[in-house]
Amino acid sequence: MNYSKQSIELHQKARGKIEIRSKVSIKTALDLSLAYTPGVAAVCTEIGLDKQKSYTLTNRANQVAIVTDGTAILGLGDLGPEAAMPVMEGKSIIFKEFAGIDAIPLCINSTDVEDIITFCKLIEPSFAGINLEDISAPRCFEIFERLENELSIPVFHDDQDGTAIVTLAAIINACRITGRDITDLHVVINGAGAAGIAIAKLLIQAHVKEVVLVDTQGAIYDGRPGMNSMKQKIAEMSNKTKHSGDLQSTMAGADVFVGVSIGNIVTQEMIKGMNSAPFIFAMANPQPEIMPDLAYEAGASVVGTGRSDLPNQVNNALVFPGLFKGLFTAGVRKVTPEIKLAVAASIAHSIEPTRDNLMPTVFNKDVVVNIVDVISKIQAELNPTDSEDEEEEVKLVANW
Numbered sequence: 285m286n287y288s289k290q291s292i293e294l295h296q297k298a299r300g301k302i303e304i305r306s307k308v309s310i311k312t313a314l315d316l317s318l319a320y321t322p323g324v325a326a327v328c329t330e331i332g333l334d335k336q337k338s339y340t341l342t343n344r345a346n347q348v349a350i351v352t353d354g355t356a357i358l359g360l361g362d363l364g365p366e367a368a369m370p371v372m373e374g375k376s377i378i379f380k381e382f383a384g385i386d387a388i389p390l391c392i393n394s395t396d397v398e399d400i401i402t403f404c405k406l407i408e409p410s411f412a413g414i415n416l417e418d419i420s421a422p423r424c425f426e427i428f429e430r431l432e433n434e435l436s437i438p439v440f441h442d443d444q445d446g447t448a449i450v451t452l453a454a455i456i457n458a459c460r461i462t463g464r465d466i467t468d469l470h471v472v473i474n475g476a477g478a479a480g481i482a483i484a485k486l487l488i489q490a491h492v493k494e495v496v497l498v499d500t501q502g503a504i505y506d507g508r509p510g511m512n513s514m515k516q517k518i519a520e521m522s523n524k525t526k527h528s529g530d531l532q533s534t535m536a537g538a539d540v541f542v543g544v545s546i547g548n549i550v551t552q553e554m555i556k557g558m559n560s561a562p563f564i565f566a567m568a569n570p571q572p573e574i575m576p577d578l579a580y581e582a583g584a585s586v587v588g589t590g591r592s593d594l595p596n597q598v599n600n601a602l603v604f605p606g607l608f609k610g611l612f613t614a615g616v617r618k619v620t621p622e623i624k625l626a627v628a629a630s631i632a633h634s635i636e637p638t639r640d641n642l643m644p645t646v647f648n649k650d651v652v653v654n655i656v657d658v659i660s661k662i663q664a665e666l667n668p669t670d671s672e673d674e675e676e677e678v679k680l681v682a683n684w
């Protein structure tokens with residue numbers, strides 16, 4: 285199928301994918317007087333006296349800002365804010381279709397860290413949450429960390445934590461299929477950008493036995509020269525043996541390969557050198573690190589990719605609709621490690637997995653329901669407050 289041609293035709297015909305519709309009818313002069321002037325003045329006065337009423341008297345409680353600078357669009361790179369709009373509109377319709385949330389694309393014409401942070405602070409009064417999207421590393425790390433600490437509404441960087449959560453869910457289900465224990469796994473992650481580092485961090489928090497990241501210079505280890513601050517931080521938490529080889533030598537003896545890098549970088553020989561019956565998650569788009577048929581021929585027991593036209597898609601669209609709905613429902617401001625772990629487990633347990641049906645699809649209505657339920661349970665049971673100690677050890681709330 286020619287997805288490119290058909291997608292362009294779809295967008296040309298619809299002239300974009302989203303629109304704004306009114307929730308109230310304006311058929312008479314009275315309708316207009318209540319929805320707008322003079323009646324709306326009383327509503328403004330109420331909110332002026334108590335700003336929290338903006339959550340009950342306007343659409344704010346159900347409204348997310350999708351903020352991007354267009355510097356890391358899919359696997360296409362820096363195409364600018366205008367070119368980011370089709371992706372952001374796509375996320376908007378996923379938010380609406382699967383969680384009923386109104387998400388507004390905001391593609392901004394600046395790549396400056398301070399500009400992006402200031403922009404998000406200035407729009408905070410209009411939204412209940414902010415989803416950061418397609419902002420290149422390493423700037424995205426600072427932007428997310430500062431906004432998470434400085435805003436009073438939830439901030440989520442989907443490229444980091446959405447990808448990490450759905451990857452953990454896939455590994456959980458691969459373990460369920462094969463009877464393996466997640467705490468015994470040796471995982472190699474190729475790609476040390478926003479997604480790779482977040483995946484590594486979450487797997488470590490899930491007590492995976494060994495996690496090793498690989499970038500273009502080889503395995504990342506504590507003290508390796510030429511690393512940015514985020515790579516150095518994750519190096520201190522991972523690769524306990526300080527392995528220093530290239531991708532092939534790093535994959536030797538590993539149980540799991542996770543690819544968030546470039547297409548066709550993994551060979552069958554690399555998979556044959558791994559531990560027996562490894563899990564292969566080749567999530568580069570549009571071309572996976574290795575195609576599923578080749579991975580299975582080389583001995584893989586479970587294979588997933590990031591593509592919707594191949595079996596076992598591992599896609600963060602399973603995460604962000606339910607996550608934001610859960611945060612809004614439970615009144616949670618910060619996505620803690622415990623929430624990430626619990627959401628991953630809830631996604632995994634939304635189906636009984638098989639080798640060819642590893643993950644639920646975005647059309648599985650149980651996914652959003654289960655995510656909302658688990659976030660609400662965490663809030664009710666733990667009544668968490670905003671903790672400054674995000675690095676403390678956490679435990680899974682689901683029996684994997």
